[in-house]
Amino acid sequence: MRFGVMGTGQVGSTIAGKLAALGHDVMLGSREPGGENAKKLGLKVGTHAEAAKHGEWIVDAMPGEHAIDSLRGCDIDGKILIDIGNYESAVDQPIVTPLGEAIQAAFPKVRLVKTLNSISAHLMVDPASLGAAHTVFIASNDARAKAEVTDLLRAFGWKDILDLGDLTACRAMEQLVPMWIQLEKFYGGPDFNLAVARQPA
Numbered sequence: 001m002r003f004g005v006m007g008t009g010q011v012g013s014t015i016a017g018k019l020a021a022l023g024h025d026v027m028l029g030s031r032e033p034g035g036e037n038a039k040k041l042g043l044k045v046g047t048h049a050e051a052a053k054h055g056e057w058i059v060d061a062m063p064g065e066h067a068i069d070s071l072r073g074c075d076i077d078g079k080i081l082i083d084i085g086n087y088e089s090a091v092d093q094p095i096v097t098p099l100g101e102a103i104q105a106a107f108p109k110v111r112l113v114k115t116l117n118s119i120s121a122h123l124m125v126d127p128a129s130l131g132a133a134h135t136v137f138i139a140s141n142d143a144r145a146k147a148e149v150t151d152l153l154r155a156f157g158w159k160d161i162l163d164l165g166d167l168t169a170c171r172a173m174e175q176l177v178p179m180w181i182q183l184e185k186f187y188g189g190p191d192f193n194l195a196v197a198r199q200p201a
């Protein structure tokens, strides 16, 4: 599968590296395709438009405030877009329109799947390294896209994938940012996640 991963930061490089390790053909999308982050990974890097054209699936790993502008004009219609982003402002301000819903509204033909946005980057692609059972949330308006991304999460090693329904779940998912920040302070690092205890289905 060909992936276009937008953003060469911690999340973009972690996801791109894992996808490549799984045998996928990845191009990172960057404002600075010749930049250091991208070079270090040894993967293909292009502009956002080039990475979008390359990808059959797209991953959004950019600061939420800049995602829509960066995706504008890119070849993403009809493609699965995995949105991992959060608004930076969600740390200490209420969310007006959740990012996942805003991107879906801006690009109605995209098959947006929201997931992984409350997970520390290293655990996104290696959940077992925490050494305890923990939960990743997923939501989409497109049931087939959600099922396909669920399969990808399983390939990343996820066992507890909690389907929260359609994209109205984005508000709750993105409002976990202040909790993540608080837990990071408490534990002095990113080695934690939430687990939802519940009766077996």
Ligand SMILES: NC(=O)c1ccc[n+]([C@@H]2O[C@H](COP(=O)([O-])OP(=O)(O)OC[C@H]3O[C@@H](n4cnc5c(N)ncnc54)[C@H](OP(=O)(O)O)[C@@H]3O)[C@@H](O)[C@H]2O)c1
Pocket (backbone or CB within 6 Å): 006, 007, 008, 009, 010, 011, 012, 029, 030, 031, 032, 035, 037, 060, 061, 062, 063, 064, 066, 070, 084, 085, 086, 087, 088, 116, 117, 118, 119, 120, 121, 122
């Ligand atoms: N870090 C985590 O553990 C974590 C966990 C869950 C969710 N998230 C979310 O995932 C997203 C990425 O997080 P991150 O930690 O990877 O952030 P980051 O290290 O700050 O990287 C984000 C990348 O986005 C690109 N970018 C930055 N400013 C931009 C702008 N104005 N316009 C377009 N692109 C821009 C940059 O890539 P280029 O310089 O190559 O353009 C940058 O490296 C955020 O929305 C964050 O909330 C992060």
